[in-house]
Amino acid sequence: MQWGEQGLRLLDQRRLPGAVEYETFDSALGVAEAIASMRVRGAPAIGIAAAYGVVLAARQRYRENPSTWREAIGLDLNALAGSRPTAVNLFWALERMRSETGKIEGDPEPHLLQVARSIHDDDISANRAMGEMGASQFAGASGVLTHCNTGSLATGGYGTALGVVRSAYRRGVSNIFATETRPWLQGARLTVWELEQDGIPATLIADSAAAYLMKTGVVQWIVVGADRIAANGDTANKIGTYALAVAARHHGVKFMVVAPTSTIDWTTESGESIRIEERDQSELLNPYFAKPGCVIKAWNPVFDVTPAELIDCIVTERGIVRNPDRQAMRALRADA
Numbered sequence: 001m002q003w004g005e006q007g008l009r010l011l012d013q014r015r016l017p018g019a020v021e022y023e024t025f026d027s028a029l030g031v032a033e034a035i036a037s038m039r040v041r042g043a044p045a046i047g048i049a050a051a052y053g054v055v056l057a058a059r060q061r062y063r064e065n066p067s068t069w070r071e072a073i074g075l076d077l078n079a080l081a082g083s084r085p086t087a088v089n090l091f092w093a094l095e096r097m098r099s100e101t102g103k104i105e106g107d108p109e110p111h112l113l114q115v116a117r118s119i120h121d122d123d124i125s126a127n128r129a130m131g132e133m134g135a136s137q138f139a140g141a142s143g144v145l146t147h148c149n150t151g152s153l154a155t156g157g158y159g160t161a162l163g164v165v166r167s168a169y170r171r172g173v174s175n176i177f178a179t180e181t182r183p184w185l186q187g188a189r190l191t192v193w194e195l196e197q198d199g200i201p202a203t204l205i206a207d208s209a210a211a212y213l214m215k216t217g218v219v220q221w222i223v224v225g226a227d228r229i230a231a232n233g234d235t236a237n238k239i240g241t242y243a244l245a246v247a248a249r250h251h252g253v254k255f256m257v258v259a260p261t262s263t264i265d266w267t268t269e270s271g272e273s274i275r276i277e278e279r280d281q282s283e284l285l286n287p288y289f290a291k292p293g294c295v296i297k298a299w300n301p302v303f304d305v306t307p308a309e310l311i312d313c314i315v316t317e318r319g320i321v322r323n324p325d326r327q328a329m330r331a332l333r334a335d336a
């Protein structure tokens with residue numbers, strides 16, 4: 001993701017790994033569509049893209065009418081907020097940008113661009129810090145399994161859970177596994193592509209092979225990202241994460257969530273209240289079944305919620321919470 005004079009340049013993640021194709025977006029509505037269509041995806045990356053989308057909105061509305069741009073960008077903010085429902089980073093970034101608008105005199109673009117860039121840069125710094133903190137928990141471990149894509153493609157850079165994997169590899173963890181992560185294949189298309197680009201050896205497995213892999217004893221940790229963490233530590237993440245946590249607990253494998261504190265939603269008491277995005281059934285069903293009157297349908301929730309009691313630790317840039325619950329999570333609050 002790169003900002004330039006023409007706007008926001010995004011890598012179309014739907015085309016990876018076979019094609020590396022970029023597109024530049026010059027409007028907030030364009031960025032909203034890029035998020036909704038998953039050209040750009042991953043909770044932190046969605047938030048950062050939305051922040052740049054607010055810059056584009058302010059640029060456009062200020063040019064239209066310097067006196068009413070603050071009111072006019074409301075429609076753009078709503079479009080960005082409506083792009084995807086689960087990742088709280090999107091709403092955190094939009095509120096962060098909106099809160100700046102009252103401070104601005106004259107052309108809003110320079111000020112808002114500076115804030116968007118700081119959100120981007122802070123995310124990369126947080127990821128590098130979390131990478132080291134998370135990897136420091138792997139003492140004695142030789143194998144780790146990760147789910148979905150939580151790398152540079154899903155963040156401002158380096159990654160959350162995949163950042164921990166990158167740091168752990170440098171510390172000698174050599175058995176790295178990635179699930180394919182059906183149906184959108186973030187693991188099979190994006191995670192192993194990122195690791196190949198880094199020259200980091202890894203093994204792709206079918207989602208359905210994960211429990212069997214844990215039974216072999218070759219992995220000691222599961223490390224995943226998050227889209228929304230509730231105040232009690234319940235964590236919404238890519239569909240399949242909950243099953244991994246259940247199998248991990250059964251097999252004595254440790255379970256780590258890695259996410260910046262912008263992923264924690266303090267207004268949501270528990271995972272029961274987290275809205276789970278359901279995407280079109282065409283992302284799951286073979287085109288053969290896309291015919292009038294077909295009796296076969298698909299249910300395509302793309303996130304699930306892992307209860308805090310199945311999570312051994314949550315790694316954030318503000319520190320690590322072990323055995324998360326409501327009380328333990330309070331240490332991560334900004335006012336803690």
Ligand SMILES: CSC[C@H]1O[C@H](OP(=O)(O)O)[C@H](O)[C@@H]1O
Pocket residue numbers: 041042043044147148149150151154155160161186224225226227237238239302
């Ligand atoms: C650090 S990415 C967090 C999170 O976002 C991914 O979802 P999606 O690919 O649908 O945007 C996945 O749940 C990752 O774990």
